[in-house]
Amino acid sequence: MVLQKFHRIAGIIVTALLLLSSCLPDGNYKTEKNYLPRDTGDGWKTSSAANQGFNEGKLNAVYDMIFDEERFITSRSLLIARNGYLVSESYLRSKEDITRKENIMGVTKSITSLLAGIAWDQGRLRSGQVIYNQIPYYFDGDRNKRDMTIDHALTMRIGLQWDQKKHTVDMFNDNRFPSSMRVVLTKPFVSEAGTEFYYNHGAPQLIMGLMQKAFGLSETDSLVHLLFDPLGLDDFTWEQHNDGLHFGGLGLHMKPRDLARIGQFILQRGWWDGVQVVSQEWLRIATTQKVAPEMTGSSAYGYYWWIDDENKAFYGKGEGGQYLYVVPDMNLVIVHTANPSVGHGYKGIEHEDFISLAGMIMDALD
CATH class of the missing domain: 1.20.58 (Methane Monooxygenase Hydroxylase; Chain G, domain 1)
Incomplete structure (x- = not known):
């Protein structure tokens, strides 16, 4: 498999943040309300939401909310997968964003956690x-x-x-x-x-x-391949320092569908196409509380995963509203992306608003 060459573009993220390159455009920001999943041949099986246990009326309300309410004005995509099927996906700004690599910001840390699991x-x-x-x-x-x-x-x-x-x-x-x-x-x-x-x-x-150092590499490219190759992920950019290290805390750009694939991989306990890529034991360790909410001032924290005890979920979170949210007991993955930096007085999606959104999605299960 030929992977896209990684780009060493030190400073891209910083420049984007400083210049507010993803400011809201003039005119109607959201134009696409349809959320039916498409069969693109990328490996995702699709299904109606009803066939995977969702009340479609309640799910309609979820997408109405994210489309209409100003608190979600910077949202770019919302994808839901259950039981291994993509049941809904909406690219609110343009249907062409299905192929757009999004800057997932701090969710990068959760991917770094998976790499640490391989090591x-x-x-x-x-x-x-x-x-x-x-x-x-x-x-x-x-x-x-x-x-x-x-x-x-x-x-x-x-x-x-x-x-x-x-x-x-x-x-x-x-x-x-x-x-x-x-x-x-x-x-x-x-x-x-x-x-x-x-x-x-x-x-x-x-x-x-x-x-x-542990793998004896001059760069971390080969390490990234150990995770992404088995999952068939070949269209992404992960920014690097001039020393050859990928930025472990941010800098990964991927398509929302591919981010959802990582969530599905975790639900499958680290297995993909018959290969154990990351052990179930590591996933258990990484998503178990290591730091209490009292210390973080927010949710409990594991190994680069935030933990939502109330919903028996864990998630990666990035600035502006990037989320990979995994609920093992419901066999559910939620991906949300948003403009990471905006102008016009907008700050991105508030964490409480995303958790409310995730709660509505879970409540839509019959």
Whole structure:
């Protein structure tokens, strides 16, 4: 299989954010209300929503809401899959967006978690490993930083300062450091590793670097192929630092259908076409609470997955309203994408509004 060549475009995301390149257009923003799934030959089986247990009247209300209500004005797509079938998909701005690669922002971290699972399954990565012992040459002289473990990095508790805007720009554009790992590890020590939760894009970069070393790679391309090749995903872009590392915390662009495929892969306990790509045990570990809501100030957190205990679900979340939401007990996957950065006074989709939307979808099951 020939994969699309990855692009090393350091700074694309930052530039997009700064220039607000995805501002709302003039005129009617949403033009496509149809949500019947299409057979595109990409491997997705399609079905009517009713045949997969949905009350179609209630599902109509879901799509009416996302189409009509201003709080969802930046929504670009909403896809629902159940029992292995794509039962609905709507590309609100244009039906041609079915082939558009969306910037999934922080949902990238959840994909990084799956890559970490491959390394864990092969014995190349262990949660208790001390990071300093693996890559001491990237650290500065502050000995306080030397106790952080892979578990701390996977749970956003590395104890280093990280300003999401300023330091993310640094990671993309700071030419003082040829290594993105150095950009992260030279940030000031602020708390003992494991004691404080700081959501950031730096910790996942450490995981990418550790996996690069564990697999003996000059770049992380081959690692990404270990996940995406078996799933038949060949049309995506994952931005890289100049050091060859893909950005572990953001920078992955994929079609909404392909993001839904990853959700279905998780529902299938890491199996795809008869191959165990990621172990069921890793998926269980990664989607089990490691950080309590009291520490995150939001939902519970696993290994780069947020956990919705009330609905027995877990999800990847990205700035502006990017979601991959998985409900194993209902055999349900929900994908929502939105403009990650907008102007005209709009801030993107609020988390509470997406959770309300997901709740309506679950309530539509008869």
